[in-house]
Amino acid sequence: MTPPPSATAGPVTRPARLSPTADVTPGPATDAASAPVPTQRPVTGGLLVLVGMLLVAVNLRAAVTSLGALLDEIRTGLGLSGTMAGFVTTLPTIAFAGLGALTPWLVRRFAPARVLVVAMLALAVGQVLRVVTDSALVFVATSALALAGIAVANILLPMLVKQHFSHRTGLVTGAYTMALTVGTTVAAASAVPIAHAFGSWRAGLGVWAALAAVAVLPWVPLALRARAARRAGTPTVAAAAPARVQPARTRLGWAMAVYFGAQSLSGYAIMGWLAQLFRDADFAPETAGLLLAGVTALGVPVALLMPALAGRLRTLRPLVLGLTAFSTAAYLGLALAPHDAALLWVGLLAFGQGAFPLILTTIGLRARTAEGTVALSAFAQSTGYVIAALGPLLVGILYEATGGWTAPIGFLLAALVVQTVAGLAIARPRFIEDER
Template identity: 45%
Template structure:
């Protein structure tokens, strides 16, 4: 798979010169003007696509694997319920904070090294968190989530830069691998813990997958070429850009709803009469909807001039699932789960929208960092408020009404974010 000219041709055009070896070529060194108009870009090979997919498959198991054995881990290390609450809130908070660093790392080290460093950080955190007690588990998870946050921001930039004519297809591969990895983390970890008799071995095994991603990324990202590109736009803050804020709020609201569903759906279903094992299975089904939506929606969205209607319809379908849980949760729990899963399928669209609402990879990185850093901080409020309302009212009605209101607002904001324009 090689890059072609197309929508991204105004961003990156592959020159015919030979790739530099061991740094800048003699010709570049002797011609400052030419050097200033050239840079290096990762060549969009098939191996790089595989590297992107394997990296994406590692961006969720760190969270879902731990969630699936959380009570076992908490009891083993002698931690409190407050510690467990902090641990479950850590990913979203970390995603928001660490994502701010991604554009700086991109500028200073380049995409290949920045993504590679993120994967190394992830691998280190996954290995560290299983060697000791509560503090080490928390610290290792923090490192792993920091690596995930950087990958969340940087990998879409790789796709934007290296596959301008295959933006939808490669984004679909990325999103499908992301959802698949998360589902595997939740589904396989309890079985591995039972088979090995140790939650440490079960969680530590995911460090091996992350290490494999590091190796494959190094192999796939070593191919770069000299590119002739338009000069990057002057460095500017997007904080005063209305469209950037629209995309950011859209990202935050869909993440808020997704984190509420992933964190609380089993408890809602259990109180409606569903047994705990089946409730967990329903959550797995809900999560797995990210695989087909991740594979098929981005290519469809890229071919559409406006993504507004697709975003609004998918969001409102998810809202029907929330209505079902609110009115008659025990009547058709599988149906409500399926509808909620469709609604969570809007996540691949918001990632695609970040790329489509920008004209230059530098803007893609900036918008991705802004949307994910501020958006995840907004999302972290959702599970907390959902549980707080449950504790105050003694039921789920107020909590579900809150999520339903957020879903309606998300549909409106997402419709605006899907309109064809750029920051």
């Protein structure tokens, strides 16, 4: 479902005329708490913005999954303690939760294109610096710098979809979610071979800095255009900008955050522990790794199709319940017969993980304006990642305490119940601006 035009004062503008380069920084006569809605669109801007979004999306997990694939080598090379290694693996969710919350403040003061230039530069520089150091503390600090860039970009992409492609929300969200999934899969699968080819874990971890540097390129001309437009005094805002949206004071905001957090909790737990589950089911380590990679690989078409389906349905209830059914069947299968039908459980898990592209699409569908979208995106993702951080930790504690997978899978099923309840709460079409 495509949201209706903004209900703010002034003439209604068609979504296709939204500007991909407009500076959203409030001018002197604009309240700093307001996020203006752009009204103009250069002829070539739409394609450039789309290419830039896809390049950013490819980078959003490569720095994380490449580190996970090489963690043993990194621990040996830097002499990381078990506690420090555990902190490194938890650092992404901490960064995404804490730093992502700052993004609405940034976009109220700077054009999104300028923010993304800095974010991708931080990602590139952080990835370079962390592979040239021999200090564990410097490695953690520079990893945090790289993750800061990802945290900001995580929040901005749903806003950019609303701002520039509100008439194609499902299609564009599907495209960038698919790009994110491809980047995740490629980095996880190729980090170790690259490290072996060059004889060092540093190569397998640092090569992704080049990809982040490429992602900067489309946003530089867009940032320059926005700066020039502002200096020239080009009007870029509606006559009346909406008041600041505060999702934390709304039921919809909390339901979105809980759904995002519950599905991310399951996703991180699966990425962290599924290979071990298959090893315990008598699969060889290489085969267990391939089965884990299969979940991500099969998720590519799901990532493309799910947002398109969500954009066409008036209520998301069928999708929420369908994804719950897939995940429930997969968890029960993994608990009862992990070896006999492993490929089936992998396929069902991949479909169940379609909750991730679904919630990203829903962020855009549940806001009328770009300002509402970035506020909802920041709150849902920041709060959600705090919840998600518990997933791998609690699964590990339960696995170690019981020596089996019944209790951990029971915990994931309980999280799925919470996810479903929250999903049904956000299934009905409404807008975060209406709940202020």
